[in-house]
Amino acid sequence: MMAAGTAARAGARVLLLEKMRQPGRKLAITGKGRCNLTNICEIGEFINHFGKNGRFLRQTFHHFFNRELIDFFAANGLQTVSERGGRIFPLSGKAPEVVSVMRNWLNQSGVTLRLNSPVEELLFQDNKIAGVRVQGEEFPAAAVILATGGASYPKTGSTGDGYALATSCGHTIIPPRPALVPLICADNFTNPAQGLTLRNIGVTLFIQGKKADRIFGELLFTEDGVSGPTILTLSRQVVDAFARGDQVEIELDLKPALDAKKLDNRLIRDFHQRGKENLASILRGLIPKELLLTCFMMTAVDPERRGHQITLTERKKLLLWLxxxxxxxxxxxxxxxxxxxxxxxxxxxxxxxxxxSRLVENLFIAGELLDLQADTGGYNLQAAFSTGHLAGSAAADSVITVDSNLTPS
Ligand SMILES: Cc1cc2nc3c(=O)[nH]c(=O)nc-3n(C[C@H](O)[C@H](O)[C@H](O)COP(=O)(O)OP(=O)(O)OC[C@H]3O[C@@H](n4cnc5c(N)ncnc54)[C@H](O)[C@@H]3O)c2cc1C
Structure with a gap:
């Protein structure tokens, strides 16, 4: 949508072919329905969130970055708000509103939007793009922008079609794999805590028994494992580790603000002061009740033990677990x-x-279809908007240059 609107505003005649009944299905569910549009951090830090491929985006971001995106939405009636970690959301907190702003803007830009139109083939003439084919119908075009997204959440329309289309003109595809994905636990210890979110905890990733990373933040227990921002961020390394056949463990520090000595003192005090209460009741002051069963399953300490009955070994086990x-x-x-x-x-x-494209003249590629992936925090959408904006303006330039004094198309 950003590519199409930008090209139209630069003077090109633009047809946007969308496979689904509605455009922006994925955009409408981003950020848990709130759409984390971008992040306000400066360009160097922003790029670091993409790992080694981030450098590719430097020039794109110089062309159109977070400030420009925020201004773009403000100019189109969508106010934004900055939250923890520099994350930018619509003030309304409604992702579908972002989609309607984009749709109105497309309309005003003069883009023709054709829905239910899956592009099945790219057409070429002398190694130059000549158009596309949709369900047997040919659409001639002097330039084509491919922005079909990745292959996750296929119900939103991103079913990976772009990989085959790009391959058809000789492009290399770095194998698609999940990033920002929930993890599955080998044991069912955390099943009782399903649905529980822990905030401000430390998560350490171990690969082949070696510490690989440590981050702080939020974690969610799921039906079969763990998710939430900390896990999604670590998941990239986990997916790569599994691809190598490595063993993976995570370690949760439920009390990162207290070192082991301070936490031990707290346990000693609680067990002493609340000596007649059972362990389950005493621990409620330290961890959410949904985690108690997990604690007792993993430490094998009897929840019915009274505070004054807890042995040194039992206390150490609890401390180690916390x-x-x-x-x-x-x-x-x-x-x-x-x-x-x-x-x-x-x-x-x-x-x-x-x-x-360096391979086919007047073919442009933007968005998640490219080999780019970042952490959570608004970075991925900004990359899609920025590459889309650049592709749109460059595609329009190429067409207008090609046609020189003729009508832009
Ligand atoms: C649940 C979820 C939450 C997310 N939350 C955030 C967030 O808060 N912040 C953030 O930065 N990122 C978030 N992301 C990631 C972000 O949504 C994507 O990176 C971004 O949407 C990619 O944009 P895109 O335009 O490249 O692809 P997409 O948004 O996937 O759009 C591709 C479009 O192309 C269409 N299409 C596909 N094939 C064809 C075809 N053959 N012919 C015609 N049309 C076709 C699709 O129907 C779709 O409309 C989230 C992703 C998910 C799944």
Missing amino acids: KGLRLTISGHRPLAEAIITAGGVDLKEINPKTMA
């Missing part, structure tokens, strides 16, 4: 459930100044 709840990870949820598809069109084959 500071280092270890879970063996047996896998990750499938690509269809990933927030982002890692992999995609090889960036070496794309000109970062224009998003133009």
Whole structure:
């Protein structure tokens, strides 16, 4: 949508072909329905959130970045608000509103939007793009922008069609794989805590028994494992680790603000002061009730023990569990459930100044279809908006240059 509108505003005649009945189905469910549009952090930090491929985006972001995106939405009637960690959301907190703003803008830009129109084939003439085919019907075009997204959440329309379309013109596809994906636990210890969100905890990732990363934040217990921002962020490394056949564990520090000594003192005090109460009741002051069963299953300490009965060994076990709840990870949820598809069109084959294909003249590629993936925090949508904006303006330039004094098309 951003690519189409930008191209139209730059003077090109634009047809936007959308496979679904509605455009922006994925956009409408982003950020748990609130749409984390972008992040306000500065360009260097922003790029770091994309890992090694982030450098590709530097020029794109110089062309159209977070401030420009916020101004764009403000100019189109959508106010935004900055939240924890520099995350930008619509003030209304409603992702579908972002979609309607984009649709109105497309309309005003003069873009023709054709729905229920899956592009099945790219058409070429002498290694130049000549148009596309949709259900047997040919649409000639002097330039084509491919922005079909990745292969996750296929019900939103991103079913991975772009990989085949890009391959058909010789592009290399870095194998698509899930990124920002929930993890599956090997044991059922955390099942009783399903649906519980823990805030401000420490999560350490171990790969082959070695500490690989440690982050702080929110974690959600799911039906078969763990999710939430900390896990989604770590999941990229986990997916790669499983691809190598490595063993993966995570360790939760439920009380990162207290070191082991302070927490031990707290336990000693609680067991002493509340000596007649049972352990389950005493621990309620330290952890949510949904986690109690997990605690007793994993430590094998009897919940009916009274505070004054707790032995030194039992106290040490509880302390160890609170500071280092270890879970063996047996896998990750499938690509269809990933927030982002890692992999995609090889960036070496794309000109970062224009998003133009280096292989086929007047073909442009933008968005998640490219081999770009970032952490949660608004980075992925900004990349889609920025690459779309650049592709739109470069595609319009190419068409207008091609037609020189003729009518732009
Ligand atoms: C649940 C969820 C929450 C998310 N939350 C956030 C968030 O808060 N912040 C953030 O930064 N990122 C978030 N993301 C990631 C973000 O939504 C994507 O990175 C972004 O939407 C990618 O934009 P895109 O335009 O490249 O692809 P998409 O948004 O997937 O759009 C691709 C479009 O192309 C259409 N299409 C596909 N194939 C064809 C075809 N053959 N012919 C015609 N049309 C076709 C699709 O129907 C779709 O409309 C989230 C993702 C998910 C799944």
